[in-house]
Structure formats: structure tokens, C-alpha cells
Amino acid sequence: MASATTVTARPQGLAPEGQPALVADRLYRFYRAGDDETLALQGVSLTLQPGEMLAVVGPSGSGKSTLLSCLAGLDEPAGGTVTIAGHRLSHQPEPVRAGLRAKHIGILLQSRNLLPHLNLTANISLVQSALRRSHPRPAALDLLESVGLADRAQSLPRQLSGGELARAGLAVALANDAQVILADEPTGELDGETEQQVLDLLRQRVAAGTALLVVTHSAEVMAAADRVITLADGKVQA
Numbered sequence: 396m397a398s399a400t401t402v403t404a405r406p407q408g409l410a411p412e413g414q415p416a417l418v419a420d421r422l423y424r425f426y427r428a429g430d431d432e433t434l435a436l437q438g439v440s441l442t443l444q445p446g447e448m449l450a451v452v453g454p455s456g457s458g459k460s461t462l463l464s465c466l467a468g469l470d471e472p473a474g475g476t477v478t479i480a481g482h483r484l485s486h487q488p489e490p491v492r493a494g495l496r497a498k499h500i501g502i503l504l505q506s507r508n509l510l511p512h513l514n515l516t517a518n519i520s521l522v523q524s525a526l527r528r529s530h531p532r533p534a535a536l537d538l539l540e541s542v543g544l545a546d547r548a549q550s551l552p553r554q555l556s557g558g559e560l561a562r563a564g565l566a567v568a569l570a571n572d573a574q575v576i577l578a579d580e581p582t583g584e585l586d587g588e589t590e591q592q593v594l595d596l597l598r599q600r601v602a603a604g605t606a607l608l609v610v611t612h613s614a615e616v617m618a619a620a621d622r623v624i625t626l627a628d629g630k631v632q633a
């Protein structure tokens with residue numbers, strides 16, 4: 396990767412001292428298809444503190460992606476609550492969830508959270524357009540520089556390699572200077588060196604006070620985490 400500068404300023408609006416960045420309290424989520432019912436989440440509770448990196452692991456189908464969607468407010472749990480920086484996110488109208496998400500959550504999805512017809516600068520601007528005027532907006536070029544992509548600011552996602560895409564997705568996830576980052580397999584298809592670069596960037600954010608929850612199968616990501624929890628059949632294993 397090109398020389399990477401560091402964007403490690405403490406994210407604005409961090410949760411007050413002692414307040415968890417994220418709390419999930421007894422989350423339930425069912426999927427119904429005809430007569431079949433899948434219990435994807437069965438009473439999942441977790442707490443994430445500012446400056447903490449939590450890895451969520453578990454076999455395929457154990458509920459990891461469902462959990463992440465509920466934590467991000469992209470999906471509604473059937474029961475239980477999600478609280479972000481003291482604000483209840485679950486069981487709120489979508490516009491309220493969207494507002495909380497825009498302000499408090501950086502989302503890094505397997506699909507790389509990039510719109511294909513927008514260049515990298517425009518993808519970052521799009522995330523920032525949902526923010527209130529007073530909310531800090533890291534400059535797009537600084538974000539891209541921090542992930543070693545300053546020279547690709549005008550590129551479309553399809554013009555990037557897999558590793559570059561992963562880093563571009565990370566720049567977009569950092570664009571709202573959020574206090575919580577939720578990441579689904581952020582290093583899934585990366586070679587060892589690029590995985591390490593992405594992990595280093597994420598760890599820098601955590602060191603600056605951001606709370607990071609990462610769904611992963613990677614031993615390297617697990618080793619980098621402060622804590623690891625395992626899901627099986629929609630439940631946190633003791």
C-alpha cells in the first residue's frame with residue numbers, strides 16, 4: 396500500500412465517560428418461510444466499551460450477520476433492545492434509526508458499502524451528506540490517504556483491486572467519524588499483508604477511542620481483538 400498517514404483524532408461525540416458505546420440486551424430474531432421458522436438470534440446480549448475491539452465468531456448460520464444487522468439498525472429484532480451511546484436504536488421508526496446510524500455508526504459490510512457508480516470521493520461525500528452541519532467530517536482526501544488510496548480518489552470501485560476495495564470500504568466506514576464501527580468480515584478476501592494493513596488501520600481507530608465489533612472467521616482478526624465471543628445457534632456461548 397502507498398505510504399499511509401494516520402487519522403487517529405479521537406472521534407467526536409464519544410459516549411460520556413463510563414457509558415458503553417453499544418449495548419445489546421436479549422436480542423431475538425426469527426425468520427419465517429412458510430411453516431418453517433429459523434431462530435437466528437435467541438437472547439443475545441453484549442456490551443461494547445469505547446476503545447474496545449470485540450470479535451464475534453461462530454459457524455456459518457450461527458446468526459453473526461443477523462446480529463450485526465440488528466446492531467446497525469438495518470434490521471429490527473423481534474425482541475430485546477439495542478442502545479448506541481445511550482440512545483435506543485431498536486424499535487424506532489426508520490428515519491430515527493437512519494439518523495442515529497448516520498451519526499454514531501460506521502458500517503463496513505462484505506459488499507464493501509460502496510456505490511458502484513460513484514468514485515471514492517463521492518462515496519465518502521454521500522455518507523457525510525446524512526450528517527448534521529455541526530458533525531465533524533474528515534476530509535475525503537485525508538481519509539483516502541489514511542488507507543493509502545489518495546491517488547485513487549477519482550476511481551470507481553470497479554477500477555480497484557480486492558485489497559484496494561477493502562481499504563476504500565474502510566475509508567467510507569470512517570467517513571462519519573463514528574464512535575462505533577460494525578464490520579462484517581472486513582478482511583474476508585484479503586491476502587495476509589493487506590489483511591494486516593486493514594487490521595492496523597482499525598486498531599488505530601480503536602486506540603483513539605472508537606468501539607469496534609467485527610464479525611470474522613480470521614484467526615488474525617481474533618488475535619487482534621480485545622475480546623472474542625462465539626455464537627452458536629443464535630446464542631452466545633459461555
Ligand SMILES: Nc1ncnc2c1ncn2[C@@H]1O[C@H](COP(=O)(O)OP(=O)(O)OP(=O)(O)O)[C@@H](O)[C@H]1O
Binds near residue numbers: 427428458460
Ligand atoms: N432472510 C432470511 N430468511 C430466512 N432465513 C434467514 C435469512 N437470513 C438468515 N437466515 C437464517 O438465519 C440463520 C442465521 O443466519 P446468518 O446469516 O445471521 O448467519 P451467519 O452466522 O452470519 O452465517 P455466515 O457465517 O454463513 O455468513 C441461518 O440459519 C440462516 O439460514
